[in-house]
Amino acid sequence: MDEKYAIDLEHVVRIYKRDEFEVRALDDVTIQIPAGRFVAIMGPSGSGKTTMLNLIAGIDHATTGRVAVGGEEITGMKERDLASWRARHIGLVFQFYNLIPVLTAFENVELPLLLTRLSKAERRSHVETALRVVNLADRMDHYPRQLSGGQEQRVAIARAIVADPTIIVADEPTGDLDAKSAEEILGLLVDLNRQFHKTIVMVTHDPRAERYVDTVYRLDKGLLVGTEPGRRGAPAEAAATSA
Amino acid sequence: MAIPLKYNVRSLLVRRVSTAMTAGGIALVVAVFVIVMALVAGLNSAIADTGSPDNLIVLRKGATTETVSGFQLDQFDALKFLPQIRREADGEVDVSPELPVQALMDRIGGGRDNIVVRGVLPIALKVHDKVHIIAGRMFAPSMNEVVVGKGLLGHYKDLSLGSMLHFGRGKWKVVGILSSGGGSYESEVWADIHNVQDDAQRGKYYAAVRLKLAPGADGAALIRRLADDPRINLQGQTEPDYYRDQAVVANQMRALGMIVAVIMAVGAIFGAMNTMYAAVSARTTEIGTLRALGFAPGAVMSSFLLESLVLSLAAGAIGIMLAMPINGLSTTFGNFVSFSTLAFNFRVTFTIVIEALLFAAVMGVVGGWLPARQAMKMPVVDALRSL
Ligand SMILES: Nc1ncnc2c1ncn2[C@@H]1O[C@H](COP(=O)(O)OP(=O)(O)OP(=O)(O)O)[C@@H](O)[C@H]1O
Ligand SMILES: [Mg+2]
Numbered sequence: 001m002d003e004k005y006a007i008d009l010e011h012v013v014r015i016y017k018r019d020e021f022e023v024r025a026l027d028d029v030t031i032q033i034p035a036g037r038f039v040a041i042m043g044p045s046g047s048g049k050t051t052m053l054n055l056i057a058g059i060d061h062a063t064t065g066r067v068a069v070g071g072e073e074i075t076g077m078k079e080r081d082l083a084s085w086r087a088r089h090i091g092l093v094f095q096f097y098n099l100i101p102v103l104t105a106f107e108n109v110e111l112p113l114l115l116t117r118l119s120k121a122e123r124r125s126h127v128e129t130a131l132r133v134v135n136l137a138d139r140m141d142h143y144p145r146q147l148s149g150g151q152e153q154r155v156a157i158a159r160a161i162v163a164d165p166t167i168i169v170a171d172e173p174t175g176d177l178d179a180k181s182a183e184e185i186l187g188l189l190v191d192l193n194r195q196f197h198k199t200i201v202m203v204t205h206d207p208r209a210e211r212y213v214d215t216v217y218r219l220d221k222g223l224l225v226g227t228e229p230g231r232r233g234a235p236a237e238a239a240a241t242s243a
Numbered sequence: 244m245a246i247p248l249k250y251n252v253r254s255l256l257v258r259r260v261s262t263a264m265t266a267g268g269i270a271l272v273v274a275v276f277v278i279v280m281a282l283v284a285g286l287n288s289a290i291a292d293t294g295s296p297d298n299l300i301v302l303r304k305g306a307t308t309e310t311v312s313g314f315q316l317d318q319f320d321a322l323k324f325l326p327q328i329r330r331e332a333d334g335e336v337d338v339s340p341e342l343p344v345q346a347l348m349d350r351i352g353g354g355r356d357n358i359v360v361r362g363v364l365p366i367a368l369k370v371h372d373k374v375h376i377i378a379g380r381m382f383a384p385s386m387n388e389v390v391v392g393k394g395l396l397g398h399y400k401d402l403s404l405g406s407m408l409h410f411g412r413g414k415w416k417v418v419g420i421l422s423s424g425g426g427s428y429e430s431e432v433w434a435d436i437h438n439v440q441d442d443a444q445r446g447k448y449y450a451a452v453r454l455k456l457a458p459g460a461d462g463a464a465l466i467r468r469l470a471d472d473p474r475i476n477l478q479g480q481t482e483p484d485y486y487r488d489q490a491v492v493a494n495q496m497r498a499l500g501m502i503v504a505v506i507m508a509v510g511a512i513f514g515a516m517n518t519m520y521a522a523v524s525a526r527t528t529e530i531g532t533l534r535a536l537g538f539a540p541g542a543v544m545s546s547f548l549l550e551s552l553v554l555s556l557a558a559g560a561i562g563i564m565l566a567m568p569i570n571g572l573s574t575t576f577g578n579f580v581s582f583s584t585l586a587f588n589f590r591v592t593f594t595i596v597i598e599a600l601l602f603a604a605v606m607g608v609v610g611g612w613l614p615a616r617q618a619m620k621m622p623v624v625d626a627l628r629s630l
Pocket of ligand 2: 049050051171
């Protein structure tokens with residue numbers, strides 16, 4: 001596996017068995033994404049976008065093929081090790097934010113830090129920094145239900161970056177938002193990518209997203225059917241290869 | 244570091260109704276447990292407080308209680324001057340012949356109980372050194388006067404200083420109140436043994452003898468002598484030994500209470516289990532999220548177990564508080580061995596409180612175990628897809 005790729009999928013197949021049916025959610029997909037890229041995965045519903053994201057994030061296992069993230073092969077890892085690997089390397093953003101409703105914005109963002117050795121004071125300063133990045137420092141003590149959808153998603157992004165992960169993985173982060181909030185979230189992701197050099201993989205249905213990303217991967221029925229540069233004006237060599 | 248406890252506490256508070264109902268069930272079980280244990284503790288201490296280690300109780304051979312014992316005056320005369328028995332300064336021997344009989348008395352508020360009327364001589368107050376007259380005076384011989392145990396006050400009609408009691412064939416004037424430091428004599432009426440013999444019309448006999456050992460005397464030797472001397476031929480026991488046997492009732496109560504508590508606990512455990520299963524299923528996405536963020540399967544299991552534990556301990560504390568008002572409450576209790584009524588106080592001891600909390604904790608852990616395991620075993624991807 002090549003060290004220079006942040007994400008390296010080789011001949012990945014993911015088959016789900018439901019009763020006697022088999023669904024090939026991903027069918028022999030090979031993708032290499034260099035570090036520091038902001039890429040989008042697009043495709044119709046059921047094409048395997050979430051499945052691919054879950055494999056990259058180490059919350060699902062490939063049926064066959066190899067998955068390496070940040071130069072580390074995660075294909076054969078045990079669940080316990082994988083959990084702590086996720087905590088160190090992956091920042092997750094979901095379509096429905098997935099904030100814990102009984103915890104405040106601050107406490108939600110603090111969650112990933114509870115898995116580190118940071119002291120209480122260090123955690124506090126990291127959380128405050130992350131919330132400042134998403135421009136919500138003043139909403140620290142609010143519960144998710146007291147925030148708008150866009151604000152909730154910003155809290156979720158703060159939670160995704162607070163532990164300084166290698167890769168941010170976002171599944172339709174704007175899917176549940178109005179146009180203005182969606183633009184804000186996309187802008188925020190671009191900033192994270194530019195300023196903090198985070199590799200970002202985003203699943204989206206949103207055609208606007210193409211303007212923000214370096215590369216668009218198109219999936220259909222589990223197959224990788226296309227790789228196109230985004231309209232962000234990425235340099236030519238940035239386009240990832242497809243096997 | 245684990246999933247923070249505030250996550251569990253607040254989640255419990257959010258599900259107010261189901262939390263309250265589950266807690267109510269556990270609290271009820273714990274309250275019943277505390278009440279039964281307080282009753283047993285009170286009963287045990289009433290029984291234990293009654294005896295003195297240097298007192299012997301002498302009964303007919305084979306008799307297990309005073310009420311089924313009886314012997315003749317010549318047997319009494321033969322034992323009376325044995326050297327191991329303590330003497331008062333004036334030469335009087337600390338031997339108390341006694342004849343406890345049963346009398347039915349009317350409870351205030353309806354119903355009748357068997358009360359022990361103990362025929363004694365004035366020397367009884369010296370032998371039973373825990374017994375004191377705390378109001379009025381000791382009865383005078385042959386006057387149909389009685390002193391009554393303070394444990395009976397307020398529970399029975401006409402049972403107060405200066406009133407007239409009707410039982411047996413006669414009328415008895417209450418001239419004093421006796422206390423015995425919590426012991427079972429406080430549930431008795433004491434009268435002149437000759438008056439009791441006359442009233443019973445069963446001739447001159449004694450049921451039992453209480454005697455006090457002289458300082459340093461060999462009690463075991465005296466017990467052997469009582470049994471082996473053909474003129475005496477009686478069975479002696481120290482009072483603590485005697486009452487230990489009597490405490491069998493308390494032990495049975497305890498066993499019964501435990502059985503009831505365990506059966507109720509099974510119900511409460513199912514309640515807790517149901518609540519926790521509901522919690523796990525309602526929070527599937529949260530579980531998936533926590534796991535995706537990197538919390539280990541074990542952390543999720545501990546978190547839900549802890550939640551169940553928090554719930555059950557809080558419920559246990561409520562149950563203890565519900566039961567607390569009975570602490571010190573005086574009550575009467577039919578003694579199945581002697582068929583008489585014993586008055587005593589419920590005693591909620593520190594040990595009982597700790598046991599009750601442990602009991603609640605066990606209910607929480609047992610009830611929470613399977614749901615917590617289910618939360619742990621849930622595949623992350625499926626948990627996240629459950630939206
Ligand atoms: N846990 C599962 N069990 C069974 N089938 C599954 C499971 N997860 C996904 N699938 C199936 O795999 C295929 C791909 O699903 P996936 O969620 O990756 O699609 P998607 O591209 O993210 O779709 P959408 O745009 O609707 O989110 C679908 O046919 C889906 O039904
Ligand atoms: Mg999807």
